[in-house]
Amino acid sequence: MSRRVPHGRSGSRRVAVLLSAIACGSVLVSCSSDDGGGSGATASITPRPTPPNTSNFTGTPPSAIASAASSIIASASERAASAAASVEARASEFAASVSADTARAAATAEKELKNVQGSGNATSEVAMTGVPLAETGGVRAVLITITNRSGETASYAVQVDFKNPDGKVVETKFVGKENLEAGKKATPIVISRQPAEPQLTAVLTKAQRY
The missing domain is CATH 2.60.40.3230 (Immunoglobulin-like)
Structure with missing residues (x-):
């Protein structure tokens, strides 16, 4: 003689499983159920990665660094050229002043x-x-x-x-x-x-x- 499970208990179990599935989906977690012993469902939660806070970043963007470096190099080159011209001018003046007094x-x-x-x-x-x-x-x-x-x-x-x-x-x-x-x-x-x-x-x- 076969034994049938009353519809009332079966419906209640399906409702519980459905509610568990809805709960799992709403929080984006992975769920697994274990029918052994009727212990119900267990859930393991994987947290979402937190994006970095860009307001804490420091430094200069690469393009700005390159521009600043170019400006520094150009400025140094100008100063070097100016210094070389100044030295050459002083040397010429010195030689000229001495030559004028000592040539004869x-x-x-x-x-x-x-x-x-x-x-x-x-x-x-x-x-x-x-x-x-x-x-x-x-x-x-x-x-x-x-x-x-x-x-x-x-x-x-x-x-x-x-x-x-x-x-x-x-x-x-x-x-x-x-x-x-x-x-x-x-x-x-x-x-x-x-x-x-x-x-x-x-x-x-x-x-x-x-």
Whole structure:
């Protein structure tokens, strides 16, 4: 004899399952039911990911960074060009001012030293001091100090050679002072036209009192 389940109990169970399914769908969760033992449905909730809060972001967009970098580079280039032009201008002014004062004396000194044998008779009365490049606009220059220790008025002719690291003379300059009184000093300047590199050494080659 078969046993039928009363319609009342079956309908109640279907309603419960339906309500469970509706509940699962309304909160976007995954549900599973277990009929074993009639324990009902169990639900596991997977939370939705929270989008980032862009108001907390810091920094500059890439396009703005590139623009800023270009501006910085352009500005630095302009400053470098301006500084180079300024240095060149100062060097030209320095060389011009020295040349105006010493051109004739240099020509006279070269002429006087042409026939001088050895180092001359006045090397002990001549000293040399390098002039800082910052003061000459990057031009290599040497300050010559001539001190007349002869006891009477005299004229002086000086030859300075510039040698490279190998000891080879790459440039020769002349400078002089005419009619220097006894006990007095003169401070002409010798200017090299050679590049800043390689480093050169200034050597007092001849000094003649006449």
